[in-house]
Amino acid sequence: MDLIYLDNAATSFPRPDCVADAVSDWVRSGAAAGRGTHQGAAAANELLRSCRTEIAALAGAESAQHVVLTSGCTESLNIVIQGLLQQGDHVIASRLDHNSVLRPLQHLQQSRNITFELLDFDPLNGLLDIQQLQLLLERTPTRLVVLNHGSNVLGTVQPVAELARVAQQAGALTLVDAAQTAGHEELNFTTASFDFMALAGHKGIPGPLGTGALCIRPDCEQLLQPLILGGTGTESESLLQPLQCPARFESGNRNIPGIAGLLAAAEWIREQTPAVLRSRLQQHSAELWQGLRAIAGVQLLTPDTPENFCGAIAFQLKGLDCHDAAVILEQEFQIQCRAGLHCAPLLHVALGLQERSGSLRFSPGPMTTSTEIQLAVKAVAELSENLP
Ligand SMILES: Cc1ncc(COP(=O)(O)O)c(C=O)c1O
Structure with a gap:
């Protein structure tokens, strides 16, 4: 059997064959991006550009330049949680959340004295309690609301646009964890006015393991301090980290073979x-x-x-x-x-x-x-x- x-x-x-083929072709022939003027480097730059464009289209994000390519949804979530939150900030997350949200929050509670509260969900329909969200927001000024889009256990999809509206009305920023939904659910990043959305490239989008993305609302990029600093292949004359996306958050060589597979997977999703x-x-x-x-x-x-x-x-x-x-x-x-x-x-x-x-x-x-x-x-x- x-x-x-x-x-x-x-x-x-x-995974679709086109994904394996794209990875294998790149391993056999590809170069690093942003670090040379030869044709291989130009092809790698073009690959990164195409992948950002394809992921932006899939996420409904207007600016491809604000799609950061990461090692997975965990890194994307950490770029926001650890890059944004400062001493004394308050966060609302939920009991549905994955440890890639809960552990960074727990860590920052100890190291930066942030506070966080967790929304409940109704076991009968799996949905987060929107009234509780409203109450918590009224009670405590909140910097960030983390919204689980699709539960990796129950499979329930949340009405994240509605929840985000409530958060935004209270002046909180929103981070959507779309690990389980990217590739088949509507993400509507720009029209739903989310501030940040973390995606996995290897679940609903059937790309290689070790791929993911983070969509950032353009006017929010400066709110995040990059977690990793280093060479970006751009502005190399300066010892300061580039300020703009995507280089601000993409130090070091990207996983170009993985990204070749991610691009093939995202194109496959678009065709299907x-x-x-x-x-x-x-x-x-x-x-x-x-x-x-x-x-x-x-x-x-x-x-x-x-x-x-x-x-x-x-x-x-x-x-x-x-x-x-x-x-x-x-x-x-x-x-x-x-x-x-x-x-x-x-x-x-x-x-x-x-x-x-x-x-x-x-x-x-x-x-x-x-x-x-x-x-x-x-x-x-x-x-x-x-x-x-
Ligand atoms: C809801 C949720 N968030 C985040 C993650 C982490 O994703 P990744 O494996 O891409 O780091 C997962 C992984 O299963 C998940 O289910």
């Missing part, structure tokens, strides 16, 4: 169209959800809101530890999925699950087929039949 990969929320697999990919992903998620719900031993954590699914379905099998279940699913049914806390410990605490070591997660991706979804549901049914 062929392998069924359902861990796309971690990273997408398989995010709308088509979204509807396929929703269909797969809904099929999984309905199939799993019908199985006696399954306890679903993903709420019953198919219109909000973005590709992750979390559940538990009664009487079986989720890590053991993941091992059995791989060994006996060739299904690769994920078990544990998925770097979202507070979400599991909110659901009262941490002591049970988290959840099982099936996450289909852009290349998943309906047959694979049916086989996965059948496997869980068989597995739960044999449970005590």
Whole structure:
């Protein structure tokens, strides 16, 4: 039996051939960007320019120059959280957030004396509490609101434009974590007036691991202090870090082979169209959800809101530890999925699950087929039949 990969929320697999070809072509022939006048360097510069343009189009960002190419969504989030926040600043994030948001905040609480509060979500629909956001904003002047766009555990997609409007009315900046949604959900960076948006290049956008991006609203670039300083191949006569995007945040050689793959992946998304990919992903998620719900031993954590699914379905099998279940699913049914806390410990605490070591997660991706979804549901049914 062929392998069924359902861990796309971690990273997408398989990737379209054009992605592997682009990486391989660059490794065989490519040079560094911004560091020479020869044709190889010019081609690398052009690659970076094209990739920024393609990602800007996908994110709905007007300025491609304000797309910073990063090593992933974690770096993008850190550029904003650590680059922006100063002594005494207040932040609102949420219990849905990934450790790539929670850990930098916790670190800054200790090192810069920032404070942060966490929004709750409703376990019945997975949505953040907008009224609570309003109340928290009224109570404490807030520098930044971090908005989780798609939960990597529940799969729920938040109405981030609406939440951001509330934050902006209170004078807070907004950072959208679009790790799980870039590639299939509408991002509308400029029209929704977000200030910062962090993207992964290797999940919904099926680029190579170690790729991502950060969109910055042009008038916000000077609010961020760069985390890493160094050579950018520009303004080399000065010992000062360039002030403007993208060089301000892109010191050192970029991962050009990865970016070649990211560009190919983003072009592939444009050709497929995010709308088509979204509807396929929703269909797969809904099929999984309905199939799993019908199985006696399954306890679903993903709420019953198919219109909000973005590709992750979390559940538990009664009487079986989720890590053991993941091992059995791989060994006996060739299904690769994920078990544990998925770097979202507070979400599991909110659901009262941490002591049970988290959840099982099936996450289909852009290349998943309906047959694979049916086989996965059948496997869980068989597995739960044999449970005590
Ligand atoms: C919601 C969320 N934010 C951030 C990240 C970190 O992304 P990356 O792996 O690109 O650093 C992830 C990764 O799974 C995620 O699911």
